[in-house]
Amino acid sequence: MEPDSAEETAREGEGCLGDLGQAFSKMVHRLSDREPRRASARGDALKDLGALIDATEWDRLFEGSKMLEILAQVTKALEKYAAPSNEEAGARGGHSEVAGKAEEVGLLYLKLLGKVEAAKKSPLCSTWKADVSHLAGPVYIFAISHSLKQSWTTPRSQEVARKVLTSLLQATECNSVAGFLCGENEEERGRFPVVIGLLKPDLNKESWKNNPAVKHVFSWTLQQITRPWLSQHLERILPPSLLISDDYQTENKVLGVQCLHHIVLNVPAADLLQYNRAQVLYHAIFNHLYISEHCLIQAVLLCLLDLFPILEKSLHWKGEAVRPTTHCDEVLQLILTHMEPEHRLLLRRTYARHLPAFVKRLGILTVRHMKRLERVITGYLEVYDGPEEEARLKILETLKLLxxxxxxxxxxxxxxxxxxxxxxxxxxxxxxNLIPEPVKKALLQEATDCLILLDHCSQGQVKGLLARVVLTCTDSTVVNCIRKVQQNPVDASVLGI
Structure with missing residues (x-):
């Protein structure tokens, strides 16, 4: 029979170990009941669970592997109870309900972690320390789900979740989240396999959207793991990252591409080239270039620029034939095609921001794209880009490199x-009025540098053409720029000749 009050629940904790385990098992059953009519019963179960934890000494709480398994089920049930559903995250009042659950669960986790701290001071600590990861996984997932600013969190629920994370790191004797996931040293095994194992059932095609927190927990956790630890988990992290990036929602696409970018940066090239993984990544990311969302294009171009060296690692030009076109050529051709007619300022800035990196990457092979680059450069220099003039400044930088x-x-x-x-x-x-003075100076300086370079490329022809302009121009700012060009001697070494 289920206990009806905190006092009865506490009395159950005074019996033998079997009774204690049975009491916690009943709590798991009550917390796992998803029927709407039992919502109040689940709330009562939290209070009863808190009383049971308070009434039980730590030595009985962690006594034996069977008890640890039951406690692991309790922590899982609590994490699931506080997890937001898609409906709750999207509903107007749903986020406050989830935040309230998170606060209650967080306080229970803090009580449980307090018992762990008490146990650490005992000589019997070694008997349960090896198994604490079974409790730590669900607690970690809860803490990350509710400590980040999301639609289902409030400042109070975030504060409680952060306290839980701090207590968890202290209880597991870890100095950082990275240490918790990867291990504090080479001998110690990290807890990332446990965490990803708990997340895996919710990271498949059918279920990953049921709990909107899962993708954020996965993404945030992935970002904490770097070289050399990430490569050993490649088979576990690559499919979810591709799945999230392949969604129809731009927010999820960006999140997935950021996960893939982290993988590109932190997994050795040899591992990515194995089984054609790098090509799979390239095609998955390349397709996003057809979607006109500036935040997505930003993430995609950053990722591709770091992926190119891996993809082209095996390409070696022998000199006797035309150099083959590369993935960088393919991407540059497409973004130049999109840049020409683009009129939205945010997209223009995003494209222009990364154009210099493509010219640097291709070097002299940029000549393959000269005609289209010329049209893009002249077209973008004509259009005012807002007070910061980011697009025009980046286009001038591109022209200098070109x-x-x-x-x-x-x-x-x-x-x-x-x-x-x-x-x-x-x-x-x-x-x-439109352009601030510092930005105006930067534009004039960059334009003057481009004129000087153009004069070097044409063996001094620019000076001759500008000589006529000086005679008729009355604007002192323009005349000063022209004078700087005329006073600069032609130097072929500037171009590396």
């Missing part, structure tokens, strides 16, 4: 590039 790497192909584009740069200088010089 001239340094492909200088033999620049002289035939002299007139087009010169007109675009002069127009930019004049527009910026005439601006009185």
């Amino acid at each position: 001239m340094q790497y492909t200088w033999p192909r620049i002289s035939c584009r002299l007139v087009i590039l010169l007109k675009a740069l002069l127009k930019l200088v004049c527009d910026v010089a005439r601006d009185t």
Whole structure:
């Protein structure tokens, strides 16, 4: 018969070990009841459980492997009880209900971890220390689920969850979350396998959206594990990361790509090339470039730029034939195609932000994309980009790199590039309100540097063309820029000739 009050529950704890285990087992059953009509009964079960933990001495609480197994079931049941469902996370009042549950469960975890702290001071500590990971896994998942700022958390529930995490690290004698997951030293086995094992049932195609906290716990936990520990868990972490990134919601796509990026950065290239994993990653990430969401494009381009060296590790040009096109070529061609007609400022800035890295990556092979790059550069230099002028500054940086790497192909584009740069200088010089003074100086300096480089690429032709402009120009800012170009001697060594 189930206990009806905290006093009866506490009295059950005074019996033999079998009675104690039975009392905790009943608590698991009551907490696991998902019927709406039993919601109040589950709330009562929390109070009874708190009284039972208070009334039981630590030596009886951790006595024997059977009792530890039952306590592991209790911690799992508590974590599931406080976990948000999709309906609760999306409902207007659902998040407050979840936060309330989290506060209650967090306080119970703190009581249980307090018993662990008391047990650590005893000579019998070694008998249960090896098995504490069975209790630690669910407690960790709870703490991460509710300590991060989410729709189902409140400042109070976050505070309680953080206290639980701090107590958990103290109880397991870990200095950090990374130490908890990977082990504090090479001899000690970390608890990440336990955590990922608990998350795995909720990380498959059918169930991963039932609990919206799972993806955040997985992602946050993954970010804590770096080289050399991550590679040994590759088979466990890669499928969930691909699954999350393949979702139709942009938020999940970004989260999944960030997980994949962390894997790319922290798993050796040899492991990623094995079984064609790197190609699988590339195709999964490349497809996201067709989705016009600036936050997703940002995550995708960052990931791809770190993936290129791995994919191209086995490519060796022997010199007797045309160099084969690379994955970097394929991506640059696509983003230039998207950049040309793009009118949304956030996307323009995102594309422009990463364009210099692609030119650096390809070097002289950027000549394959010269025509499209020329159109993108001249088009983007014409458009005001807001007070920070991030896009135009990045486009000027791209142009400087382009001239340094492909200088033999620049002289035939002299007139087009010169007109675009002069127009930019004049527009910026005439601006009185839109562009802050520091940004204006940076734009003029970058444009002047580009004019100087253009003069080097054309063997001094720019100076001759600008000589006529000085005679008719009345704007002192423009004249100062032209004077700097004229006073700079042509130096082929600037271009590495």
